[in-house]
Amino acid sequence: MSKLITWLRQRASLQAWLLLLPSALWLFIFFIAPLFIVLVYSFLERGTYGGVVWHFTLENYRRVFDPLYLKTFWRSFYIAVLTTVFTLVLGYPLAYYIATRPQRQRGTWVLGLMIPFWTNFLVRTYAWLTLLRTHTGLINLTLMHLGWIHKPLPLFGNDTAIIIGLVYGWLPDMVLPIYATLERLDRSLLEAAMDLYASGPKVFARVIWPLSLPGVVAGSMLVFIPSLGAFVTPAILGGGKALMIGNIISNQFLAAHDWPFGSALSFVMMAVMLVATLVYFRVTSDEERRQL
Amino acid sequence: MSETYAVELKNVVKQFGEVVAVNGISLRIRDGEFFSLLGPSGCGKTTTLRLIAGFEMPTSGSVRIYGEEQGYLPPYQRPVNTVFQNYALFPHMTVAQNVAFGLEMRKVPKDEIKRRVAEALALVRLTGKENRRPKQLSGGQKQRVALARALVNRPKVLLLDEPLGALDLKLRKAMQSELKALQEQVGITFIYVTHDQEEALVMSDRIAVMNEGNVLQVGTPEEIYEHPQSRFVADFIGKTNFISGKVAVISGDRVDFRLPDGTMVAATLPEGAQVSAGDMATLSIRPEKIFVTPEGEQPLVGDAEALSQVSGRLVKIFYVGVERRYIVALADDTEVEVRVQNLDRRSRRCQPGDRVTLHWRRAHARLLKE
Missing domain, CATH: 1.10.3720.10 (MetI-like)
Structure with missing residues (x-):
């Protein structure tokens, strides 16, 4: 354990990344990924009862x-x-x-x-x-x-x-x-x-x-x-x-x-x-x- | 015809709620004078300055600037400008814009503004820094911008509120002589607030010493230092020794004074002092005005026999380069400090623990009532 801590202390930038990790994960799962899904959906056709049909179109933006x-x-x-x-x-x-x-x-x-x-x-x-x-x-x-x-x-x-x-x-x-x-x-x-x-x-x-x-x-x-x-x-x-x-x-x-x-x-x-x-x-x- | 003063305060009182900041002061500041308001913090010097500037309105009394009653005029209608303690430069404007501000407000034509701003910046040696922001300047430079910003308006009186307070010692000393030279060059009346007695002594034509809302004494630096009229002034300006005792005989301005151990010494009575024989009183003597010799010897000065003599015991010697400081205990354990230039050989023979004699001229021992 103490070896791990010493190892970490020598790597200041890694520490910073570890601090960032939880919020980065959170943002990715609940913000960036959904946003990407929305972006993809905006170029697809609508399904009859919601959802999407996987067919590319620009019609929505028109x-x-x-x-x-x-x-x-x-x-x-x-x-x-x-x-x-x-x-x-x-x-x-x-x-x-x-x-x-x-x-x-x-x-x-x-x-x-x-x-x-x-x-x-x-x-x-x-x-x-x-x-x-x-x-x-x-x-x-x-x-x-x-x-x-x-x-x-x-x-x-x-x-x-x-x-x-x-x-x-x-x-x-x-x-x-x-x-x-x-x-x-x-x-x-x-x-x-x-x-x-x-x-x-x-x-x-x-x-x-x-x-x-x-x-x-x-x-x-x-x-x-x-x-x-x-x-x-x-x-x-x-x-x-x-x-x-x-x-x-x-x-x-x-x-x-x-x-x-x-x-x-x-x-x-x-x-x-x-x-x-x-x-x-x-x-x-x-x-x-x-x-x- | 009576003289017109640059600034004349008559019985000015300023109260903040229950607190009396300025307690009925009267001052006459002459045209072209470098006048300092000197006192410890909370003595009312800054409030006095703010009353002249118009940031505070007097509770009672009158403020006149070149004969004109200022009454309740707001700051922007008074012929004075202020240099603030923290400079108060506008952070969103360049140096040139800061300096031009007052002229713009008074709708001076554009090309005249340009010319006068350039002149003012040249005066404070900041030519070339026109487009800097206050943040990009050093403390001394900010100080000079603040000066230029005030002087460019050619005020009748310039008010300075501890303008050197935020600078380090060396820069302060440099700015002191620079400010004094500047004042002589532009010929404007300066009113300068400071708590630094040395600064006031070096720069001022006259000084008003203030304490607890009152003006205690007004005079030239020499008058204030050599002839303090009260214990507070003697103590606040420079270092002084206080020796208590009893008034024995008064004849003219000469006082014969009895120390607690019975020694008789001579002192000078300040003008207008109300003292009679038998009163308890205090002598004030500056440390550099006292001679110290081994007991029973005379100092090497012309009129040595005429000096008052007091014996004591040498407690300690501090060596501070230009001088030695001797701490001498009198019979009643009052400690007296003596400062001797590093030239005098007679005093140098004295060692801590020795019996010594102190000598002073009558003129240098001033009697102050308890």
Whole structure:
């Protein structure tokens, strides 16, 4: 045994590989291999009751670019972009507020931000259902009861509902990275800017915003990518009418039994996300990412 | 007409909640002066500087810069610039962008910015480093960028908050003379915060010694060192010996002072000191102002008979190159340090354990009230 240990100690790189082995195995079996299966399936023909027929075809990818699906792609993209923008607009001031509290209070605020998210996502989405529903939703009932509106607002079964649900769901993912960059921001930099004749808005535009950009970009990635692939939120709050690409993919596997087409859709969506990630790496430097 | 001061503080108080950081100080800093605020940490020197810069607003009192009441003006409306302790360079900007920042904010024309940035960088000898990022600079270089970034705006007063604190000793010494030369070259009033008494002595035209939110004494380095008016100032600036005893006779500024063993010595009364015969008091004598000889002998100086004499026992000698330090115990075991240049042969005959005599001139023994 001790000989084995001595032998290992002399081989530092082997030790590193041994440390890596469990996670590498895990990733290979449960991530890379299935992904490869999906890739292969996307070039095959569908079986009648699910499954695949081993016959090579490009038909699935041709269908992805059918205007019907392209439209859904475009809508998903647009919903994900709006979700990202709204979480940023809501999340940045919140992150700034938390980061400027006295040290001891910050932990409490961050905890307060996280607590709602300990409840199951599905439960929270159904909670939104009871708030947003057109005729029986709490918001519309209250507003009509108060006499402020006479017709229910269209809050449910449309893009508005989906965006509300997604913004709510991903808000902490935007706030936390921004908070992390703002919290580390050296206060004396703000004083230096003020000392050099910059008023409040100028200090923000020239110092605070640029230095928090890595957090903003990271937060946007963390919100944009899951929003693009969302399927629980649109399934519940979209009321079965407003769908996103995630719903179409899940339908291909669960309802339409068209596994190859579902696989092709998945790969195209992954390509979109890959482009978004590349943009992220382009916008931020190595150094800025290391700060996160 | 009364003189217009570069900066004039009148009864300025700054409280943070219950804590009084600055306790009603008044200061007049002259145009073109290199003025230091010197004191231990927590004495209120940095708060005073921040009150002038506008980062803190006074609880009460008045801050004037060249006669203009600053009141509650924000920092960006004051004609001063600050060099921060940790430099506070903008990490996302190059050296040139950092230096140009203040000019851009004031909407100076582009070609003038370019010219003035180049001038400022030349002034601090950083030409050629325009496109570096702060991260790529050494501590001394960052320090110079911070200076250029402030000076390029041609402020009426430059505020420096322990700007050399983060540098190593050698670089510090070099930067001290560089800063002083720079100040003489640009002719701007410098207000310099430091806790390093030597730094303050070397660089300043005048020094304000602060403690616990108060200004204890203002004066030239020589006045502060030679004529401390309080025990704190005497102790904080340089090394000093305190010898307690009783005031016997006062005549003019001359005090006859009785040590606990009955020895009578002569001392000088500082201006305005409120002391009367019979009071307990303390003498402050600098270690280099005392002569030490074998017991009963006279030091080799002209007026040796006129010196006060106290006998004691030599406890220890420290050899530190340029000088020897003698620790002498008086009759009541008060330890007195004497520093003798490595020239004096008479003192060299003394060995630890010997009886010795200490001698000093009246002018060098200052009486401080307990």
